[in-house]
Amino acid sequence: MKRILTFLLTIITLQASAAGAPPDPYGELSHPVSILLISIAAGLLIAICVLGHTVIGAVDIFRDRMKKLPLILVLLAVGQGAFAQEAAEEVVKTVAGPMVSGLSDTTLYMLLTVIGLEILVLLFLLQALRILTGIQGMKKAAKAKAKAVKEAKPGKPRVTWMERLNDTRSLDAASEEEVDLGHDYDGIRELNNPTPPWWRWAFYLSIVFGIIYVWRFHISETAPLQLQELAIAEAQAAAQKAEYLKNAANNIDENTVKLLTEADDIASGKKVFATNCAACHGPEGQGLVGPNLTDNFWVHGGKVGEIFSTIKYGVPEKGMKSWKEDFSPKQIAQLCAYIHSIKGTNPANPKAPEGTEVKE
Template sequence: MNLRQLIILTAGTLLSVPAFAEGKPQPTELSDPVALVLLTVCGGLLIAIAILGNAVMGAMDIFRERMKKDAGKAVITTGIILLGVLSASNASASDALVETATNGILSKTSLWVLVTVILLEILVIISLLFTLKHLVGIQRKRKPKKVAVPGKPRISWMEKINKTRTVDEASEAEEDMGHEYDGIRELNNPTPPWWKWGFYFSIFFGVVYLWRGYVSETAPTQLQELAMAEEKAAAAKAEYMKNAANNVDENSVKQLTATDELEAGQKLFISNCAPCHGPQGQGVVGPNLTDDFWLHGGKINDVFKTIKYGVPEKGMKSWQEDFSPRQIALLASYIKSIHGTNPPNPKAPQGDKE
């Protein structure tokens, strides 16, 4: 089994997933942006291989003439040609893989197979380039050594990266583009390479983002990401507020005035406090909670403390094991809200007036 058969067999096994399961269409490899990018690269490399292969075939005539003149290098050159031809023969395997990969769902193993095929195609292209170079007898030109010119400015590493250079007054005239605006002259100073490559990358990123977000819908768009982030933040805030509400005590409690909070406090009062203080706070066994007199203080902090720790010597239990700090705050706020309501049959005042 050669390399071509192995790749086709592996890809066929890994990517042969049915497109329908239980009557519902399943996502195919075409909906995976990674698969599309890899398949596009495979196709582009195949085109490059075909063009280079055609060029190699056309260079065979030049090679035959060189063989007649220089028989000593025939063995080495023939070996290079054989390497290029053998590599090119494996290119058809990637073509079969491209056709096979479009029928399945991309898996981790399939991804590595596609990457391996791309690397093999790159090796094929390199082999064909070396083969073409030896066939036509291309020799690398050596760059002449630069000799420092007295008085010429030295090029810094930043200028080398940006491919810019500092010029003197005479050279500046040569680079003048002939455009002048408000005394500022335009020189022939090309855009730095890193900027151009960054621009090309942004185009590539935009195409991938457009496909994933709006065509295949395999990734959230920025608005969807914002909505998900806001939803997550709202849940985190609600959890925080829930915990923060239970961090209140008799020293930090504040009177609550919201309607829903007072209603929640009223329900707690009726189900737990009414037997001793009456359903309207008028007082039964316990004191009247609607008048101006208080046994243990009438401020919100005092009421919270009385509910929390109770008054065991007078028969009132501590409620801190039954209620959370938030619930005690609701109860205390409701008790403060019924002050001055004057319910029927109120109990006689007890305690000190406040």
């Protein structure tokens, strides 16, 4: 242990000289960082002393190995000192001032190097103690013993993962006698070949599932049966379809509109016409200020899309307003259906034909 303590003091001196330490660095030892690092170094030194004493007491051979330790650590110290000096010069080049305020970089590097070397010594002592106490030897002996026992046992057939899964094993002439059930049919013997475990567990689970199913669907009736699920799904589909048609009806325009033929649509279009269009086109579409809608003559086109466009955008130069802000696309389509239904009705006092004749 005297050699180790002497060596550590030598390392401190070497590190101080290698890093260019000032002659009197003890004024900085009162710095909090210095106190912390010195405390760590002291704790590691105590651990080294205790562990070194244990290792030395473990076996006398360790003393011969420790004779080579100072030389190895001196070489490490020289390398660490050179590295610390280079690191210090690099820091001086890149950083103005010390790394820790109130503590010179030389003192900081010296303390850190001592701590690092103490950690290396601890690791070395732990490895030496591990070897000397026979940990590795015991493991090797245990492995060798297990290998010898395994080789001494008679050979057994290798069990594959499929055999483990099915709880089966490869049989020879001797082992067949153990599982022979004594049933012989024309020279064919029956062996004990139980059902695989996975099959049995699947069967047990199916029984549990069946009990839960019967209770849930037929006794407590907390879940719908298949026909009930079908009825619920059809009702949901009908509601979704109605909602879709409701939204789709307002997505039509003059390019996608189609002639509606349902009586409800025509009746709805008639109500809209009587309320908003009869003042200009007459209550029966015979024409007043606006043109006659019951003949085959059209000023702006008589097709469904053209009628839809005329109602939607209006004809401002002729005094007809745009109705797209008043009617929904569905209502305009219903209005087109009603206008188409009154063609050829020949009401009383019709207005003279205007525009171009359109024959269907």
